[in-house]
Amino acid sequence: MSSPRKNHLTGSDMPADSADRPTREEAEAAVRVLLRWAGDDPRREGLLDTPARVVRSYEEFFAGYAQNPHDILARTFSEVQGYDEMIVLKDIRFESYCEHHMVPIIGRAHVAYLPNKRVVGISKLARLVDAFAKRLQIQEKMTAQIADTLDEVLQPLGVGVILEAAHQCMSTRGVHKAGVAMVTSRMLGSFRDDPSTRREFLAIVGQSSAFSVTNT
Numbered sequence: 209m210s211s212p213r214k215n216h217l218t219g220s221d222m223p224a225d226s227a228d229r230p231t232r233e234e235a236e237a238a239v240r241v242l243l244r245w246a247g248d249d250p251r252r253e254g255l256l257d258t259p260a261r262v263v264r265s266y267e268e269f270f271a272g273y274a275q276n277p278h279d280i281l282a283r284t285f286s287e288v289q290g291y292d293e294m295i296v297l298k299d300i301r302f303e304s305y306c307e308h309h310m311v312p313i314i315g316r317a318h319v320a321y322l323p324n325k326r327v328v329g330i331s332k333l334a335r336l337v338d339a340f341a342k343r344l345q346i347q348e349k350m351t352a353q354i355a356d357t358l359d360e361v362l363q364p365l366g367v368g369v370i371l372e373a374a375h376q377c378m379s380t381r382g383v384h385k386a387g388v389a390m391v392t393s394r395m396l397g398s399f400r401d402d403p404s405t406r407r408e409f410l411a412i413v414g415q416s417s418a419f420s421v422t423n424t
């Protein structure tokens with residue numbers, strides 16, 4: 209096994225090359241092993257197509273590995289009529305997967321920046337969240353990745369990112385605590401240094417129902 213290299217764009221461990229990637233058949237065989245490990249019989253009728261479905265699901269769950277977050281933000285606009293106020297996209301629902309248990313983390317992201325003459329299309333902020341969510345994650349790392357990428361590519365005056373999420377590894381196993389949300393944040397530039405900017409961001413985000421994520 210060759211060791212993974214650090215992807216300098218995302219900081220994530222990517223496979224060294226595509227030759228290391230197992231084939232679809234190998235992935236389906238692995239699912240059959242897990243079905244047997246769970247105590248079931250992969251040869252019974254109801255489970256015959258399950259390995260193929262699981263592998264196709266993984267292609268959706270982990271689509272972020274094929275995306276370059278920097279590219280998502282590459283196209284910027286400078287004709288903003290002197291607009292220099294905070295831009296906030298709040299309540300971006302995301303579905304991610306805990307890298308320790310491979311079960312869902314479901315929540316919402318609030319992403320803001322103070323532009324420095326350049327802005328991106330607002331949907332790009334949602335796509336940026338998805339590019340990092342659709343991977344195996346821990347919430348702290350995902351929060352930092354979103355904020356740092358926005359900061360590196362747009363070079364704005366400041367960036368604020370808050371994630372609120374329910375972790376199924378806490379609700380369906382382990383301590384079995386449902387109804388709790390984990391909140392993480394990363395503030396850069398003016399969001400870190402200027403209390404009034406940070407307050408404005410928190411006030412905008414606070415208008416959303418902060419803990420509704422625990423009902424997803």
Ligand SMILES: [Zn+2]
Pocket residue numbers: 306307308309310375377378
């Ligand atoms: Zn977990």
